[in-house]
Amino acid sequence: MKQPLGVILAGGQATRMGGGDKALLTLGGQTLLARVEExxxxxxxxxxxxxxxxxxxxxxxxxxxxxxxxxxxxxPLAGVLAGLDWAATQGAEAIVTVAADTPFFPCDLVPRLLLASEGQTHSLVLAATKGDAETKSKSRSGLIRHPTFGLWPVALRDDLRDALQGGLKKVVLWTDRHGGRECLFPSDPFDPFFNVNTPEDLARAEALA
Known part of the structure; x- marks a missing residue:
């Protein structure tokens, strides 16, 4: 597979931050968006x-x-679809999505997702971390899946469009339907997919940074 394109998802409404663009919040002298892009x-x-x-x-x-x-x-699946449509115009085979409010995601995210996709008919992989007892009772695998961090094949974009137009909102229902896999990432000393949803989260991110 050719190197995938990257899509930063910032299409949400940031209601828990009081609205506006979370991506433009400042963390350690940089916007969240700048950190994520880097x-x-x-x-x-x-x-x-x-x-x-x-x-x-x-x-x-x-x-x-x-x-x-x-x-x-x-x-978030609407943002994934927008990214897939853009990637199709660029002649790409796949995209990797990340959330604009998650400044500490792994620096080896993409190579690990690609490795996990080997042998799949469609390269469809979600990042995951280990869950607790409650998670294990609710999840197929006992893992916490992070649906804004994934590898998505351009070949499935029309199928995704049809699903969204049919009212689908839950990411994992669609990925499971197409044999999506999970790629496990370590969550010690903290969850790398920790995201900034509230002012308290931003304060925690300042401490981590």
């Missing part, structure tokens, strides 16, 4: 940003800004 860019062939509204507010980053094509904020 981690992702060396791992992929090119990077785009999935965000809705006026793209000019991200103009300083020099990234292509792609909006959801499914209206009504149906969740």
């Amino acid at each position: 981690r992702l860019a060396p791992q992929v062939a090119d990077v785009a940003l999935n965000a809705n509204g006026d793209p000019e507010r991200f103009g300083a980053f020099g990234l292509p800004v792609i909006a959801d094509t499914i209206q009504g904020f149906p969740g």
Whole structure:
């Protein structure tokens, strides 16, 4: 497989932060978006940003800004679809998505997802970490899946579009349908997929940074 493209998902409404763009919040003198782009860019062939509204507010980053094509904020899968449609215009086979509010995700995210996809008909892999007893009772594998961090094949974009238009919102229902795998990442000393949802999370991220 050719090196995948990277898509930073920033299309949410940030309701727990009081609205606005979480990606533009500052952490240790840098925006969350700048930190995320720095981690992702060396791992992929090119990077785009999935965000809705006026793209000019991200103009300083020099990234292509792609909006959801499914209206009504149906969740992260709409951003995945927007990324897949963009990737198709670039002749790419796959994308890797990351969340714009998760500044500490692994620096080897992409190679590990690619390794986990070997032998699949469609390269479809979600990042995961170990769960607790409650998680194990609810999850097929006992792992916590992180649906905004995944490897997604361009070949399934029309299937995903049909599913979203049919009302699907839960990521794992669609990935399970297509034989999606999980790629386990260590969560010690802290979960690398920790994301900034609240002002308290931002304070914790400052301490971690």
